[in-house]
Amino acid sequence: MLEFFAGVGLARMGFERAGWEVVLANDMAADKKELYEGHFGPSPHYLLDDIHELAEQPDQVPTAMLAHASFPCTDLSLAGARRGINQGQSSAFWGFMHLLENLGERRPPLLLIENVTGLLTSHSGADFQSLLTAMNGQGYAVDAVVLDAACFVPQSRPRLFVLGVRSPARGSDDIAALQPSALRPKNLIAAMQAAPGVAWTLSAPPDPPERGRVKLDEILDHPQDDSPEWWSRERADYLLNQMSDRHRETADRMIAGKRWSYGTVFRRVRNGKSMAELRTDGIAGCLRTPKGGSGRQILFQAGHGEHKVRLLNANECARLMGADGYRVTTRLNQALFGFGDAVCVDAVAWLAEHWLEPHAAALKAAAT
Structure with a gap:
């Protein structure tokens, strides 16, 4: 698989837990690569490059079944003045889309894109619709869920995950029939139903574990x-x-x-x-x-x-991200920045097992 906006490698940890192998990681932050290699060791597959620059060098990107992209949330949050997906750091999404376009027929059959739930309401929903339409334009039918890290660790961290499938071998597009669930709350369904003309491939993963099973005092030093x-x-x-x-x-x-x-x-x-x-x-x-x-x-x-x-401390923050045992070899604030900008390991592993694997299996079966 390919890991874009790889940061300190927590998504990698989640995918590896579910049996996937990362063959390329990409980020433009040298301090995050330093943390990544401090934990995983020398990582020649980690390309330190701006996604817009990498998009012009598709030959550097190996062929893979899946690409994960956790693009910057800065401009989708209040901290970034809600400037949206077309401005500032969050516009890196378009660099990722441009890379997919330049990969041509080598585009991964599966995409998983992660960001804050503020994407659903950014510019009154227009940014979410633009993201879905762009994925359709690259040949991907889409689906979306919201999963909170608190289902696995004692941290409130709801995040939006958007799935893209190039050749939807399973699922449906009956968007009007969606009902609120643990993974699709009312605000997500409303945003999905407000996106006209989008090509969907809806599936029904099981409900995640009950939120709050693990308590704060269990991860403290x-x-x-x-x-x-x-x-x-x-x-x-x-x-x-x-x-x-x-x-x-x-x-x-x-x-x-x-x-x-x-x-x-x-x-x-x-x-x-x-x-x-x-x-x-x-x-x-x-x-x-x-x-x-x-x-x-x-x-x-x-x-x-x-x-x-x-x-x-850094070890406690690692545990809050599902990364217990992460080897921190840098200064504290550098580690905290990396963890605060990452995705929960357990959430990625759960989605890989219960959402991505069925699609991957269907794609492999259709190709034989």
Whole structure:
């Protein structure tokens, strides 16, 4: 398979878990390749190149059954001012489409494209429709699901996955008959039904595991009380005082508890003021790239009449992405940026097994 926008290789880990082999990886970020090779070892198949430049060199791309593309989400999120798929980093999608066009008949029979669910509403749905139409234009019938990493790990990370099949040997195109399900919530179905003239190949993968089965405290390290990872008392109290009344009441109950309990905190600006927002449902918030002062997730541990605060470390963030045991050989922020910009290993492995494999098997059978 081919892995575009490969980052630090978490999609590779998911595909390999499902029995796929990566024969080419591509990204333009040297710091992500450094992390990738720190974990996997020397990787001559990793091409460090801009996708727009690679599109003009199709001979560098080997023939494969599947291509996965997790193109930048920057301009599809609030952080990127919702500029959309035609601007900034998110316009890299068109470089990927151009590469497929230049591959000609060597285009992979299967595509899997991943991005944030904000793609569904970007430019009132026009960007999602443009993506689907572009895939159709390259000969792919399409399908789409939303899968949350919280089905596998204690992190809220819903992501949109769009499947492309060049020769749809199975499935249907009865888009009007779709009903809300664990993988196709109402907003996804509405976006799919609002895309006129799209060629679909709908299939019915099973429901994913129940969300929230794994809890935050199961993936945490437990540094000694005198570890420098813990914030000073003054800094921990300052965070506590940044909480709203509602969140402070929750924190106070945790502090008064007879056992340790855990929550995560992000700082957000509310009405021009920096606030600390506490989450205590056993699921961490979505990992982000650590840009600015609010991108890193904070652990809040409380009980026995006290509270302790520290940042989540690289190993914990790896576990939140389903990449337990990932060898981090770079500085911390570089690792956190790589994980925050990646796709959950378990989500990829599950989709590969339950969604991609049936299509791959049908394509192979049709070719014999």
